[in-house]
Amino acid sequence: MTAVLALVGAWLLVGALGLLRPTGIGWVARVLFPMGALVGLGVAAIGAVALTPAFVAQQVVLPLGLPDLPFHVRLDALSGCFLLLLGTAGAGISIFSAGYFRAGEGTAPGLLCLQYHVFIASMAMVVLADDAYLFMVAWETMALSSYFLVTTQHRLPEIRRAGFLYLLMAHIGALGILLCFGVLHGGSWQMTFDAMRASPLTPFWTSAAFVLALVGFGAKAGMVPLHVWLPEAHPAAPSPVSAMMSGLMLKIAIYGLLRVSLDLLPPGPWWWGLLMLAMGVGTTLYGVVFAAVQTDMKRLLAYSSIENIGLILAGIGLVLIFRTFDLRVLAALALAAVLLHAFNHALFKSLLFLATGSVMHATGERSLGKLGGLIRRMPWVAAFALIGSLAIAGLPPLNGFVSEWLLLQTFLQTPRIPLAFLNMIVPLGAAVVVLAAALAGYVMVKFFGVIFLGQHRESSLATARDASWLERIGLAWLALGCVAIGAFPQAALDVAGRVTQALVGTMAQRGPSLWWMAPVASNQASYSGLWYWAGLLTVTAVTFILVRGFFRARSRRTAPWDCGYPWQTPRMQDSAEGFGQPIRHLFGPIFKIEREVPQPTDRAPSYRIQIEDRFWVTCYRPLGRLIQGVTERIAVLQGGQLSVYLLYSFLTLIFLLVCVL
């Protein structure tokens, strides 16, 4: 316990050391960020310790905070699990950052280092907090530090705008959480989580707390329709920061949701789970469909994050449904799927965001339409990005498949729910999840194919250079995680089992031996990542050797087949817009599309297409205008004359006196 606090302190110290030499890029990059990565590994190790069977939850009261309101800190299985996530992915991102940040870009490196480490330390504190007060303090620190990180390039107006939107949505979310805690203490004014677990609440108030938590944490996690900040803020931030926000911060929101809905609140009515499931399923489909039509690589990944958060939320919905009906083993299975998917998403989404960072540094381009063919110039980054893309597309034998497999297995168990209505609805959710998973494959083929494959769409790409070795280490670390979880899913399931033991009282079956994963029953469904790997690699190798051995393996290089039309240019490849066209065609009503198609007679033909989020147009813009209008009316009160203000005070005083008397 003290060790983890010391490590969080070490993160803060590393950040503060950055101020010693605010402009010294060498100091920050070569010394501080690698140190931060080491601390991350330490945090991960402590998280792992907290997940061992012998570990008992530890509580400490810190001599900090307000006089009567000290900080409570607690380390249990759930926080251990998220510390493990934070440390593992954070270490990879920190090492990458060491090679990534360069001098002369926006905020000074020393200051950036401070913001970065405050951000990651505050996330750790959110996970460790054991009272609402510390939780909110850490939560707000997280929001503010990440705001400064998003606006690193603050000289650009669109980035300032994205940062403002992010801050606004973060605070709407925080308001929801604050109100949720306000409901939870149940009038006792005890802010510790222990008191909240014990506080007696009527069903109405527990439901109110649940909905508030869903709104509050949902806004942070990017749940539709509170997702609008995500596709703006993620592309605006530098890539390691996008990776942290998408890979880690969204998971912290998931942590909060799990903590409140499974730990602080008693089992609720079944519609909680159904609401969560519906939100999750809607978010998933929405995210993936929008990801398919994006032309900016970081926006594409941001929408893909929304999709994955949707999957996680759908999983939590299932947990809640099973918990309502006291089907503990199934709840444990669903929760394991949720935790595993959160972990997996932290790994592969960070990996992909970092890869886009390398691509941006090498080419200076973020738009998919100006990239292409980078696999030949940047083989390392391409290889790691390929692993990340395949993992996020949910292809076996990588880690993304494992968690989706678990989620689908959970969906297949729904006939055991004793409520006919839910029996009907939940499989529809499964259908949407499956559709979204297949679409994710489409999105990732587009992402990887357009950036790394084909021919260079701009001549300047021919001089692009591969990432530096520090960046490669960071990418390799995350890619290794993807492969390892894919090969040893049963180990990950074991680890998740400790959390489910603590939260829902039991754990999913781990399978007959170390090599097999059979969470339901061994004859019902089994999967072995390791054997799968072995099978795939062996057959590939044997085929390769046989073909090479038996036949003369000559080959020769020629120009590609051009159908007798020799004037083909790289611009004739599918662009990102072109690749997304079938989706635009199929899911047309979801988008708000503005399109300018050139006429045959145009001298300088131009094609422009703009795709907007319908939520933005129908909900946010009118709301924004309404608020603007109301505030303008209210601003009339502030005339700026001292006598008028004195009159206000006097009237208020009279009014209060009347109330008191």
Next chain:
Amino acid sequence: MAPLFAGWVEQCRALLQNRSAPPLWQPYRMLRKLFHKEATLANHASWLFRGAPYVVFAAMVLAAAITPSLTTELPAARVADAIALVGLFATTRVFMALAAMDIGTAFGTLGARREMMIGFLTEPALLMVLFNGSLMAGTTALPAIVQDTLAQSHVTLHPSLAFAALAFVMVLLAENARLPIDNPSTHLELTMIHEAMVLEYSARHLALIEWASWLKLFNYACIGFALFAPWGIATHGVSLGGTALAMLALVAKLAVAGAALAYFETTSAKLRLFRAPEFLTMAFLLAVLGLLVHLLLKA
């Protein structure tokens, strides 16, 4: 075995179209010819392009090892269940699409885009069909589904399985580049999907890809048999007689299925590409309907 099946389908097609049929082992001859040729690679083909045929072929071999075509006592079947099987097909598709995009010609990317469009509709439909079977048997392991169906003493007609079977046939046609969606025998640019993707491949790489696509058809047929017509598959122990019997049954079923496929292809016309999503959405909805019918009526 798989090339033989492909040869049989070709023969039936030729007979139905009043052509003189190629011999049954024509696919083997083609493989031999292709393997002996010199491979040509496009100038800027990367390692992904050269490696993809091997991965695709390996994935299909693995899928064949998982599918219970002859017996349910498969050593490899426990490695992966029906969901992982769909994952294998998805892996194949993604690698094919990536390899097609690697060259960066207009055709390759066009084929990749169309293939992925078809793929994202067929994959959920196939999974839903498999869910139908697995909800019926309470398991997602294919051998266990087969055993469950065979253990029933009398043949019952499940309405949900009827829906699922229809959806499955539609998926099979679309996934294997068969007629209403794609034309296996055309090289006309406007219509092709699968052929557009493999346009740049030659010699041994092409041989592997062709072999893999025959295997894919074979696998699909075997999955169909396992779900909807498992009679004849050996269930208990591995005996020589049982396996021989299962072999006979499999050959008979394949012969019938191949002839039916050829008949269907000869009599139907290709759909416009924009109509293809409608066709596949219908498959998906049928499969979901089957699932709902099962849950609602317990039938």
